[in-house]
Amino acid sequence: MALQALGWVLSDGLRAERFLGLTGLTPEELRAGLGEPAVLGAVLDFLANHEGDLVNAAAALDISPAALIAARKDLA
Template identity: 40%
Template sequence: MFRPKTQRLTEDRAEALALQVLAFVLADPKQISRFLALTGSTPDDLRTVASSRELQLATLDYLLSDEGLLLAFCQEAGIDPATIAPAHRLLAGPTEF
């Protein structure tokens, strides 16, 4: 069985992963309109805020909400699917109660 090489998850790596997911989603015309509708973004927003923390979190949320899409992305990118949720948590920062 293929085991992707794991890298230490850092904030920079999580941000890069979110941008990689965004590129993957935007490469699929069927996903673009759904992504825009669910995130409330416009194509212009994507150009100006692609590196914002909010869009990075929304992108990872979007991926985590669709197991088929998650698995397709991870297979294409050679990434362990178990990396996505920790990346999201890292970008979200500590939660206060």
């Protein structure tokens, strides 16, 4: 689910830039860490901290916002 959410985040250039800026990740670090819980958690944290993005991502992925929040808790 976090990888799907990452795809949604990266599908918009401005949102992708904001994600990288807020997380401090470089594109290289993001690619290298795709299987790492910390990186996947950063994606879900990014969405959880921006209600509009959370709701829009959930709608685009056809899941509930609560499911994205629960997925973050599962990574912890």
